[in-house]
Amino acid sequence: MGNPDLLTYILLAPIAAFLATLVIPGKNETAIKAANAVFAGVALVLSIIVFTQYDMAKGGYQLVTDIPWIDSIGIRYTVAVDGVGVVLVLLNAIVFFTGVLTMWTLKLRVKEYFAFMALLVFGVFGVFISLDVFVFFFFYEVAVLPMYPLIAIWGSTKKEYSAMKLTLYLMVGSALLFPGLIALFVGGGSSSWNIEFLAVALKNQPELQVFVYPFIYVGFGILAGMWPFHGWSPTGHVAAPTAVSMLHAGVLMKLGAFGILRIAIGILPHGAEVWAPLFAVTATVGIVYGAFVAMRQNDFKYVIGFSSVSHMGIVLLGLNTLSPDGTAGAVFQMFAHGIMTALFFSAVGFIYDQTHDRDIRNFGGLSKQVPIAAGFFIVAALCGMGVPGFASFWAEFLVFLQALATWPVLGVAAIVGLVFTALYALRVLGKAMFGPANPQWDHLKDATPWAMVPRVILIGVLILFGFFPSWILDLIHTTVGSN
């Protein structure tokens, strides 16, 4: 088994990027970008090592590091990964790396930008590997807060409004979450915040579980784009700069779902059982609702934003089946959606960088004008529709499989949602990628090989796990069990 410090090294990579960014003079932009790319690459390589080294036969939490932090109230820096964590760490590393490459053309306040971004990534890594509820929450806030400056400074389209909206929504989530987490701590005897410990300690307290569960579920659910608390997410996506959208939709929203899986359902299984019907309904509504709203949007990023609401609905529905297959599907969907949305945003970002326009009505025939860039978008759209051959197909398949078994009506509704997913995706493709070309954009430059690198990585990952889903599913199943 590998060196348990690996995880800490992964955690340190963005911090190293952060420090390097601070140290390098702001005028030397290329050096900053290169340093970030290098450390992101290091994180990616380390994540791949963790991915390959995780011992599936053994399962459970591995690579454990346990150091006291604030011992008097039982807070310990406990990091470890299980199958789910491995997958999400890999996702974050991929998105971080491609995100840095995508922002290679950034000109405005490069230094601050990359510093914030590294901080965000640091928080996300921390959440995915924390076994201590308090440390989990700490990293969670670290990840959430840089979003405000990132959107408010580098964003577009009502950026201050969106940044504020996002921050307020997420603060409401945190406000629900924090008392919930403290209740867990107190309910578990006020001695430890460890997730495994709490799960055992709270086992025989069904009333507490039922009472606390909605706080934690909704608290995390807001970050996961849970209907009806999803309002921040599309606006936030729209306003954020490309790489931030990638991280935001690709990874940050997964924090919420991961929190639900790890803490809400993981520690409070009884509460989950009681509340699952209600939350499954909201998840299903989110799937259909997101698709319908996306049909009426004219801004590329709004379409993607609402498609995220819809896709995250699938994740939440899978989690709420409370079954191994559904959970596995949900986690896989987190991964697939993360990569896919990153691809979406990076494709849109490529076009927006040149045109400063995102209204799909102003485009047409982009696949003639910029065939490669349009190709990226088309691939992302196909993946979003759940076309087989891409990773998301398997994720949706598993979720629907379980959903139909658990709640037939909701399952059918969610599957019917696929039709509407196809509707909005094809609408965008038809309007912007196909159809008569708008001569205004004839001058657009297509993706250079350098710009293709991050996008090709993302597509490669989507197709790779579309054809070999078991590489991820087996990992996930070591954690969630199997039917």
Place this chain on the structure above:
Amino acid sequence: MNLESFLLLALILFSLGLYAVMSRRNMIAILIGIELMLNAASLNFMAFNRFLPVEDPTVGQIFVLFIIGLAAAEVAIALSIILIVYRQRKRIDVDDITELKG
């Protein structure tokens, strides 16, 4: 003279200081009120220290010394602020200073 009389004296001084702070417009007059209140506090410390059994009788005196020191610092700052206000507005009326208005 018992403890209570000292406390009541301190209360009277404090209330007078309070009244000055609230009623006066001249900033130096307000400062005078503040000094009165600080002295009232000092007096309380000394009285309690003297009349109640304490383990270490120096603690009250040290508190008073501390207050005196702080008062000196406070006056230094306050007076410099007052001088600036005066330089800008040619008067030192507290009602002019409404930067904290909502």
Place this chain on the structure above:
Amino acid sequence: MSHANLAVATLLAPLIAFAVALIGFRKKHDIAAAIAILGGFVSLVGSIWLLLDPAPTAELVTAPWFQVGGFKLEFGALLDGRTLLMGAVVGLITFCILIYSLGYMKDDPGKGRFFAFLGLFEWSMLSFAYAPNLLQGFIFWELVGLASFLLIGFWYHKPSAVAAAKKAFIMTRIGDVGMFVGLILLFGDVHTLDILEIGSIFGAPGLPEGLSAGRVELLAGLLFLGVMGKSAQFPLHTWLPDAMEGPTPVSALLHSATMVAAGVFLFARFHELFMDAHGLMTLVLAIAVFTAILSSTMAMVANDMKKILAFSSISQLGFMIMGLAAGSLFAGLFHLMTHALFKALLFMTAGAYIHHYGTNDIVAIGRAGGRKMRVTTLGLFAGGFALAGVPIFAGFWSKEVILGALHHDGYMVFLVGAYIAAFMTAYYTFRMIFLVVLPNANSDAIVEEPAGAQHGDHGHAHHGPDKAPLPMRLPIGLLSIGAVIAGLPFFGDAVAGLLGRPEEAHHAEISEMILPVAIVLAGVALAWLDFGAKRAPQRGLVAWFPPLERTLKNRWYIDAFYRRTVIRLTNAFAGLMYGAETRGFDGAGDAIAHGTMKVGVGTAKSHTGRLPIFIGTAVAILAIVSLSVALF
């Protein structure tokens, strides 16, 4: 070569061709075409070889793919009668189309992409046909849909093509949802998706253990939704005529011969399951007969050659489903095979005319001298006769088997319907033939799209000698032979034997053939009077009733109906949701935010910034607190 190696080569060659052509040679058209044709050739040889050398029992060539929870998925090929037949049809037609496209797409700027997509399609279609389990089937079923989307929308600069591609994808997806749910429920019920196992579970007499009749009807119904979408059965049929926006080779390959037959093939694949759902089969028969008649009526007035063929495809697919639903596996699949041959042929001839004259309009083609293209016109005759069911030609035999299968008690009403559809088929087929080859001076036929008009399928006419390029003539010739002979009883017996249903290849007595032949001849005769005879007005029977003609031209207003109801409802609902989002959720969020702001501003107003008031307030509160502490 072992069967396993052959199957692997057959399945993977098109995929490799697709990947290499798309990634490496998208801009190098001829290389891409060569690669795709090479891949197609490997598949052709492989699939035909497998067909001609069948193993006595079904063979499985699989590799474990992965296991998800209780789901064990294997990828590979199942080699039994049904798959071998379907695979060979796909392999043959695809190869013909690949060759044909060399001519048709010669100067197209997207030629490389086109051939690559054909590779994608062939790979998906073959993997679907040979699928050993329903999940693999479903995956490639979806991929076939994707390939269809890409190919219909191939000329993506045409808004109509894009709209048609979208429509096709959405409508088939509606069916797919049913199939997907059915698949999952089926898995929940029988705990396997293995096609052979499912076949044997449902093939046994009586219902499988633990399944009620209603449950089987439900499963079959859900799966049939998929069939309806893919094989364009009423009410999900409207996408197919629009799909003719794609290049003609695409129409020939996907939207007549192979892809739309995928639905029928799914039906055939799960024939045992469907046969257990008796109630549903009656409904299916009704749908199939209705579809066949409905689309035939629309074909009677259309002028666009490809649209006529598209309507006839819908109608012929209805015939296949009739045969299968009536219980004869052989009837459905045999007609699928012959139909693939002659319909692909007809589309190729249509493409040759369109390519040459730059119009889709049969009247215009006829007046421009369509019959001068000799090989093409011969192909039109061969294919048309087969479609109409003229004796000896392929379609006659296979349709005959279907009608025979319908010849049961209780199915009489459907049999009558089938005869009506057969009559109309003969009529509209010969209408098309006569209009193309026998234009006359007395004609009142209206040209809707003049020759050489830029609106033609292809955008422009190709001038030069009145013959199609060689790569187009070759497959036309080849398939013409097929359209003539493929239905002969010899082949029918072979196919029935392959399917393991030799008893279904019933050889009709001459006396039994009189009625169908008479009906076909009546249709031909009526067409002759209306269109063929000298000085015929060429307006047709329907033109006597202008409202009817208008209705038919507008496809019974079904599209308009959908536009007014389903689509409008969907849009309205989306609008409602959009309103709920912008005004409801966002509005509520903003209102809360603004409310908070207002409270804040209001509170801030009370902050006069006056020190005395701050202190006074603080002290007053302190005094009140002290008082209350002192008093209580």
Place this chain on the structure above:
Amino acid sequence: MGGITGLLMALAVAGGLLAVSLKNVLHAIFGLALTLLAVAGLFAVLGSPFVATMQVLIYVGGITVAMVFAVMLSTVVQKHATESPWRRAGAAVVALGFAVGVGMVIAAAGLPDGPAPELVADAWTVRQIGTSLLGDYNVVFEVLSVVLLLAIIGAIVISRHEGEEKQS
């Protein structure tokens, strides 16, 4: 003893009244000085001549003088002691209310009555104060010195900076 204490108390109250009521700020400062001296006397009475000395040195000798200087620098002989009667009345009400409230708290507190206990001689010496100031309470001492330093720097910065800004 009792007489002196009473006198000092009376002086303190009188000085306070003068300080808050005189319109001329300069006069008010003298009232304040009176109170400060009286309080210093009370400190001595309470047994801490050292603190009393400090009070006189720093307050009377330092702070009061600084205030006088400030008054003179700002040439404030502001005639307009124009506080409105309402303002005075409001302030008086609040202050009186406070006094009554806290007074009642004091009365209700049940404080030990009677004279102060005997002085423990060595506990109240300057030596003892110095020892604990540099021993137990040296952090306080250090903090205080830092505060004073900051105050001095702050005072300089505030008055200088703004002055320059005005000139430029």
